[in-house]
Amino acid sequence: MFGLVPALHNAGSLPALLAFSTEPLAHLRALDIAVIAIYFVMVIWIGFYLKGRSNTSEEFFMAGREMTAWIAGLSFVSANLGSLELMGWAGSAYQYGILATHWYWIGAIPAMIFLGLVMMPFYYVCKTHSVPGYLDLRFGGGARSVAAFSFAIEMILMSGVNMFAMAVVMKVVLGWDISFSIFVSSIAVAIYVGLGGLRSAIFNEVLQFVLIWGGALLVPILGLIQTGGVGGLKRQIMVNMQSMTGVHSDSYFHLWRDTGSFAANPMGVHWTGIVFGLGFVISFGYWTTDFLVVQRVLAAHNLRAARMAPIIASFFKMAVPFIVILPGLLGLVLLQNPDGSRRQLVGEDVVAACTASSSGQVADSAACSAAMSKTSLPAAYQQRVLSGAPDAELHSYNQALPLMMVRYLGPGLLGLGITALIAGFMSGMAGNVSAFSTVWTYDIYKPLINKKGSDSHYVLVGRLSILIGVAVSIGAAYLVMHAHGIMDYVQALFSIFVAPLLATILFGMFWKRATKWAGFLALLLGIVFSASLFMWVKLVPSALASVALSPDAKPMAENVFRALWAFVFAAIVLVVVSLLTKPRPVAELDGLVYGATVLPKEEPVPFYRNEYAWALLVVVLFAALNMIFW
Amino acid sequence: MHGSGIPIWFFIGVLLLIYGGMALGYGLYEWQTGSYPPLVELTKLHTPVWWGGVLALLGLFYVVKFRPGRAGK
Missing domain, CATH: 1.20.1730.10 (Sodium/glucose cotransporter)
Incomplete structure (x- = not known):
């Protein structure tokens, strides 16, 4: 996803x-x-x-x-x-x-x-x-x-x-x-x-x-x-x-x-x-x-x-x-490059800037040179790319896996x-x-x-x-x-939508007081808020520092912080509107909300078929892996 | 899959058996003739032979264990 x-x-x-x-x-x-x-x-x-x-x-x-x-x-x-x-x-x-x-x-x-x-x-x-x-x-x-x-x-x-x-x-x-x-x-x-x-x-x-x-x-x-x-x-x-x-x-x-x-x-x-x-x-x-x-x-x-x-x-x-x-x-x-030197992958922006024309030469040398200057590609290799040398190829980060496959798989x-x-x-x-x-x-x-x-x-x-x-x-x-x-924009749809939806479902599932209007407005306004943050950074890239709370933040930080603020915003809307509107009777929430639902009894099973035992093992493994690679 | 019908594991077994057999067959041919693909690394490890063998054996296991008509036995 x-x-x-x-x-x-x-x-x-x-x-x-x-x-x-x-x-x-x-x-x-x-x-x-x-x-x-x-x-x-x-x-x-x-x-x-x-x-x-x-x-x-x-x-x-x-x-x-x-x-x-x-x-x-x-x-x-x-x-x-x-x-x-x-x-x-x-x-x-x-x-x-x-x-x-x-x-x-x-x-x-x-x-x-x-x-x-x-x-x-x-x-x-x-x-x-x-x-x-x-x-x-x-x-x-x-x-x-x-x-x-x-x-x-x-x-x-x-x-x-x-x-x-x-x-x-x-x-x-x-x-x-x-x-x-x-x-x-x-x-x-x-x-x-x-x-x-x-x-x-x-x-x-x-x-x-x-x-x-x-x-x-x-x-x-x-x-x-x-x-x-x-x-x-x-x-x-x-x-x-x-x-x-x-x-x-x-x-x-x-x-x-x-x-x-x-x-x-x-x-x-x-x-x-x-x-x-x-x-x-x-x-x-x-x-x-x-x-x-x-x-x-x-x-x-x-x-x-x-x-x-x-x-x-x-x-x-x-x-x-x-x-x-x-x-x-x-x-x-x-x-490795064809000449045996170590191959360095670059971003797609660099690959695109160094597009070759039909003659095999780089179409826009200035743009290509500027893009490559931001990478750690050796100067000699950059020159070979600019001159259109046939074995001087640029490959993007996304190609790491296919390149490794080609290396080992016959x-x-x-x-x-x-x-x-x-x-x-x-x-x-x-x-x-x-x-x-x-x-x-x-x-x-x-x-x-x-x-x-x-x-x-x-x-x-x-x-x-x-x-x-x-x-x-x-x-x-x-x-x-x-x-x-x-x-x-298409790829941003998920990240815009997910945080308000999470707030709506979590409050709906675990808070009996959450009301119909609160759920609707939290979801709708949360999406609008999240989309606005996305567009703000899109139109004003320097806004990233405000969204991620640091001038050192890189684009990767934007998604996580935007989601965080959208969740908080939707949660606030949901709580405020719930407190201002009338909740549903608890009897109507059976099967939907924690505390209002009697869950069906599950048959006892040996520990090796019990979900809690397996979940505990997952938690232990998860903690161990994080500590090993701390 | 729960219930009647051909389990998904049978389909997986068939696919692994076919793919494993193809890789194993090619690996043995390559080993026999010594004609290894250029640019592929570590050919001396004869990866298609042992990896193809593993896939084929795994596939065979699933085909036998989950063959149609065996459900419930």
Whole structure:
């Protein structure tokens, strides 16, 4: 999900890659093409197979609510393991070191445990189909409609961005035509989600999870063999950092030690932003209220499975940095130019500034030279880039992972790695489109357009909305392609929306006094406030220092602090309006609010099947990892 | 997956078995002929052979354990 990604910045400039004419990073052989083709055959086979099991609305939109904890858990974590995330975070690790791991650990684990142990019972017991559906039951139609329209717009546009991002990556990595990638992926997604509904999307997310590990795990294993283990990697990074920056710093290997000031760490963030902005508002907002991920857990076959799913997912989430962060760090010491010198990756802005003209020369030497002067590229290499030397290529941070794949994976295995990336993109699209279909059908069409349709009618509406969703996504992909700036706004939608939604749902779930008007106004005004902060920084970049409370803050800090202020603002609105308006009788809040709900008794189980025991293990592991990498 | 029908694990098993078999087959060919792809590092470790083997074995396990008709046994 883009909202959790510094790829917000990296991916936002992905279109710039198209401008740089360069050779594809990899050349696939027949064996690799066969691997990719088999994947497409498999997902379409799954779609056709599941069609017969997606006839009722409960089956089509909620996968029959019969997923085990393992499948719901893997699908839950997989929904956040798209290819842009993989590539974006590997690139961020290259830039910022293991600070990027915060987005996988404190930026996910506490929220996942909280969702499983505390919030899931309310979502599950009230039998809602969606997060806007919960808002409807708790706060009424106004809050539901605001959330439903926001989700629907965000998801459909996100699907388009995902589609376009995949096409760009395939163009850069493999040289594939943009339209070919967009249409092949959309047709495959439309077939398998349109036929099998949420069940099909979940199946493919689990499949994608296995493919990503099968395709990407070799990179860190082989990289560590080549660097002589973790000790060798650290030594070589220290040497490289000193040669690049003249500073002998081991900041790249510390999660917390250097976050006492914005200027002391490479990411330019402060621990308060990481803990309260990322660890609380953004993380809890995403993992506990974003319908795309919550929908996976709602499909579990009973309450215990629904509670266990996020906890199972948290183990895998903690392991993901091994295949994402580590390759980025390995790239710092292992990637080489064709002449054997160490390859330094740069930002997309530098790549774009050094776009070559048709003659092979850099089109705008002055702009290119100015952009490169801000990097640590050796002067001789900069000269070779400016002169258009054929082996003087510039590659962006986002390409760290594909470059590492090309380094170690030969025919067949490279196909598997590329298939993992394609699967990640496609399941990202499928997740967005299936969630859009549910929100459109249950939270917009049914309450606002046709309340009296039959069950089969709503399934038909769901299938049609998937086709329409895919078509709109294609339009969004081409819109982004022709108006690059739009990508930043589309990706900001999530981060604008999430904080007010979190405040609304948390107060709704844990404060009986919260009223209908308070929920509606907190959500609506919170979104307006958050969007205003975003536009303020967009139009006046110096405003970042005010939003993040420091002149040393870097763009990465903006998201976390904006989310924090938007949460506080929405919470204040909600409390004030609640105190001024009349609350609902407590009897009406059964199944919706803590303290007004009698949760169903769960059968006692041995400790190894108990969600609290597993959650405790997660907490211990989480604490240990943070201390080890302090 | 809970309930009747082909479990997702069977599909995963089929895919891993096919992919593992392809990688293993190519790895053995490459080892036999000594024609390694240029620009790929650490070819002496014969990664496609052991990684392909691991994937194929894992796939075989899932195919056998979750084959259609075995549910509930």
